[in-house]
Amino acid sequence: MTDTTSLETKGAGGETARAFEEFLEAFEAFKETNDQRLAEVESRGASDTLVAEKLARIEETLDSTKRVADNLALKSARPHLTGGAPSTSDLAHKSAFDGYVRRGDAQRLARIEEKALSVGSGPDGGYLVPAETEAAVNRALKAISPMRAISGIRQVSGSVYKRPFATAGADTGWVAETAARSQSTAPTLAELQFPTMELYAMPAASQTLLDDTIVNIDEWLAEEVRIAFAAQEGTAFVTGDGTNKPKGLLSYDTVANGSWAWGKLGFIATGEAGAFPESDPGDKLLDLVYAAKAPYRANGTFLMSRSTVSAVRKLKDGQGNYLWQPANAPGEWPSLLGYPVAESEDMPAIGANALGIAFGDFSRGYLIVDRAGIRVLRDPYTAKPYVLFYTTKRVGGGVQDFDAIKLLKFAA
Template sequence: MAVEIKDVELVAQELQAKFEDFKSKNDKRIDAIEQEKGALAGQVETLNGKLSELENLKSDLEAELAATRRPGGGSKGKSVTEHKAAFMDFVRKGNEDGLRELEQKALQTGVDADGGYAVPEDLDRSLLNLLHDEVVMRQEATVISLSTPDYRKVVNTGGAKSAWVSETHARNATDTPTLAQIKPFMGEIYANPQATQTMLDDSFFDVESWINSELALGFSEAEEIAFTTGDGSDKPKGFLAYASTLVDDKTRPFGTLQHILSGAATGLTADAIIKLIYTLRKVHRNGAKFMMNNNTLFAARILKDKEDNYLWRPGLELGQPSMLVGYGIAENEQMPDIAADAKAIAFGNFKRGYTIVDRLGTRVLRDPYTNKPFVGFYTTKRTGGMLTDSQAIKIMQIGAPVAP
């Protein structure tokens, strides 16, 4: 059944009602006498979970509505269609002749078939689109696709100051800019989905969708971990793996993040959430979001400001997300839980702060021998990630502020 705007509106109305109920129960929990606390705490926890379910349902309905309005793609060129037909023949029957001939025509004479064959470009991009839907960091960061094995970015780490002069006044030299080259930490990710030959022989079995969905499932969690906390050893370096300090932007070296403390040894405070926002420079606050896992979001939902207003507000209009102090929230389940010294919340403009680099050219090796009667499709692709602006992302570390 096609999704209509009224479906989204009905979910939004239910979300509003549950939020009002949640606020009422939570306010009573705060003011309750000891005998009532246990029962009300359970009700608040249940409503908190229901709010998450309704948020996700509203987002899913909006995405489905957007998909129904999206125009179809254009016709594919002859070479693309030829490559795809040869690839499907290879997947279903193990026939390598067509792919080998195409790669020879493309002068890929140095490619050993034992290393697998390149996935057709449209399938490669379909996989990246699926990963975009599954990996939160892909939705929030800048993503670049390249066909070359090397990518470097030049960044200005200081200098090149400007100055004011009159029309005829001599122009003194400004500071020389300090430029640095940075490059992503690259790694090869692999998956090995399995199918029976009977499935592959079935003409009604959608091999293309099966391969992409299996690879997206296999790649997505590994990518989310790498882009968030990866150590950069044969994998992307996640933004939380970079060093952080309490030092502000004026004197902190490039490549080191700034963190603030949460105001409680093992919890969150409303004051720290608000302080985190204004630790970020105004130029980066445009387009900024919070990033945290679902458990931390539960804790943030019950926080109030000094005027007794909840910091969290549900998104009730079509296309409007729920907000925390007026900023969107990206739920990344690879963010740490709230615990002493954990970096549980990030806030910033992730498109400016972090870049993901995909090397186009996913390769598949068909293996009908290792795990009979199943046919394995050992698939590899190269992906990298790096911090590109250490002033664009701020971190909240759980802990009480240092005593003066």
């Protein structure tokens, strides 16, 4: 008997490998064309327009082939919701939720949530999705959201997560075995608060789709909401103002790194307004890396927009080696100076005074707080003949260690 699953997996793997090979070939063409551009700039003071246009086309190919390879790798690695051995209560919840979504039968689901004393039940707040559906949404969000992929994540049951931190530590030191010890002082503590805000999506389905028993409703719902959630979250985690949304990385006060103080993010200036310096531009990236202390550099990651990646990808070191290097395998990130590069279109492009590049240990520097539970409220009336599913989750975020992340400012 033929194992169709293994054949599909092999086929998907071969397609992924081919797409990644095309990406590597495009990168070699990119280096060759960019070397030609640099040689023309050095000899004539400017590059040929046709060479610049060719380089732009190769960059588009480079980005598109990498995106295809990553999507194929993600698709082949994505687990199905039906995997594992669910408990009896999970099966009952899944069955009741399926009946609610397809037919609007809320009685069984209400009884299950009343029995569990769920805070998310009730017709006004909607009903909790099954645990495996919530897990699938969260996995998908992490896979497609750059900030969620690199930041610290904490799940809570309340509406606010509070984290104490020491503004002044207790006295410590070395002492001989029989020597007298001076009385230590208690640490001075302050508190960071991360409130969770409501994020919603409203996918629509036809009754024909809901009546089709072949369609896995849980997978359909997870697929519909994950992209909407990821887009909203990604913007909030970078530029959110903290009002009815998480406070974004770039919404905090910034200061030159030499004058850094807790509560602010330190930055390194490029020395040129809206650009890298013409001489040794890669040195500014090194300055940014070493602005972070060694414990943070060990798990460091660059964060920048695609347009900034395009500029950085052309930079070389003093020996003529490219600072940016392609990923080693599909689904992995490229590297810059040996550190991974995460792309976020919510980061500003290179411009005057733009904080265009961030570097540091985001898992220690930025915290994302998820309140447990994703709720769904079925609405068959507002958009007849379609059925709307008002889906909500609560999420918060903010900087938790102001020394863990440094910024590159394109300013004089």
